[in-house]
Amino acid sequence: MGSNWENFLENLGEWTGTFTQVSIDGEVLSSTPSILTLAGLEDNQLVKFRLRRFANNTDEPPTSDRVQEYRSLGRQAVFFDTGAFSKGSLQVAPFAEFGAEYGFVSKNRRSRLVQLFDKQSNFASLTLIREIRSGTAATLRPDLTVEQLLGKWVGVACTCYADWRDPTTMQTSLAISQVGESLQQQLTFGDRTISSTARIDGNRLHFAGTTPRKILLLPDGASSNTPLQISHRQPFFVEAGWLLSSNQRQRLIRNYNDKGEWISSTHVIEDRLN
Known part of the structure; x- marks a missing residue:
C-alpha cells in the first residue's frame, strides 16, 4: 500500500460537480454546482486546494471561493491505493456534532458523501457530491436500486488503524437476496459471518435490532449506511x-x-459473481 500522501495524489485534477443536499429519508432537496481543483506543486510536495461553488451554473461568478494548501495530512484522514479516502470526527462527545466524509475515485469520476449527526447524536443531514474530471466525457451513474445490489459479491477489505499499526487485508464475501419486501444479507470476513435483514421502503433499507440502522440508495450509484443514533x-x-x-x-x-x-x-473493493 502506498503512503497516505501518495494515495492522496490520486485525487489531483480539476473536478466539475454538484453538492446535493439529501434528507435523512433519502429525498434529494437541492443542488449547487461546484468546481474543485487539486493542483500538485513543488514536485507534488505541495497540493493547492481550491473549491468554488456557484448559485446556478459555473459560468457565473462563484458564491464562495475557498483556497487551502496542504503539505501533510491530518490523522483523521485515511487515503487508500485507489485514491479513495475517509475522514471525520476522531471522538464521539456528548452535545457535540459528529461527521464523516468519504471519497471514491475511478479514472475520470469521483463520488463523495458527507454524513452529519447533530448535538443529540441523531443522524441529521447528508450531502452527496458527484464529480467529473473537467474536459472528459465521463458520465454519472444511474440511481442505486435494490435490484442492482442483489447477488454474491466477493472482494478484499484493506483496513488502516488509528494507532498506526500496519494495514491489514482480508477476503470478504457478501450475499444479498430479496424475499418479498425484505432484503437479506450475509457478510463473511475472515472467520466471522454476520446475517441481517432489512425492510425495503422505496430507496430506504431499514435494519432493526439493538442499533437500528438505515441504508439510503442514492443517485449516481451511491449509498449511505448509518445508525439512526450514535453513542460514545x-x-x-x-x-x-x-x-x-x-x-x-x-x-x-x-x-x-x-x-x-x-x-x-x-x-472494500468487491465484484459480483452472479
Missing part, C-alpha cells in the same frame, strides 16, 4: 458505498469503539 458508550460504524459499474462496488467504513473513539477505516 457502544461501538458502531458508519459507511458509504459506490456502485462503479454493474459488477463492481466499493465501500468505505469508519469504525468506533465503546468509548466513542475512532479506531480504524476500511476500504
Whole structure:
C-alpha cells in the first residue's frame, strides 16, 4: 500500500460537480454546482486546494471561493491505493456534532458523501457530491436500486488503524437476496459471518435490532449506511458505498469503539459473481 500522501495524489485534477443536499429519508432537496481543483506543486510536495461553488451554473461568478494548501495530512484522514479516502470526527462527545466524509475515485469520476449527526447524536443531514474530471466525457451513474445490489459479491477489505499499526487485508464475501419486501444479507470476513435483514421502503433499507440502522440508495450509484443514533458508550460504524459499474462496488467504513473513539477505516473493493 502506498503512503497516505501518495494515495492522496490520486485525487489531483480539476473536478466539475454538484453538492446535493439529501434528507435523512433519502429525498434529494437541492443542488449547487461546484468546481474543485487539486493542483500538485513543488514536485507534488505541495497540493493547492481550491473549491468554488456557484448559485446556478459555473459560468457565473462563484458564491464562495475557498483556497487551502496542504503539505501533510491530518490523522483523521485515511487515503487508500485507489485514491479513495475517509475522514471525520476522531471522538464521539456528548452535545457535540459528529461527521464523516468519504471519497471514491475511478479514472475520470469521483463520488463523495458527507454524513452529519447533530448535538443529540441523531443522524441529521447528508450531502452527496458527484464529480467529473473537467474536459472528459465521463458520465454519472444511474440511481442505486435494490435490484442492482442483489447477488454474491466477493472482494478484499484493506483496513488502516488509528494507532498506526500496519494495514491489514482480508477476503470478504457478501450475499444479498430479496424475499418479498425484505432484503437479506450475509457478510463473511475472515472467520466471522454476520446475517441481517432489512425492510425495503422505496430507496430506504431499514435494519432493526439493538442499533437500528438505515441504508439510503442514492443517485449516481451511491449509498449511505448509518445508525439512526450514535453513542460514545457502544461501538458502531458508519459507511458509504459506490456502485462503479454493474459488477463492481466499493465501500468505505469508519469504525468506533465503546468509548466513542475512532479506531480504524476500511476500504472494500468487491465484484459480483452472479
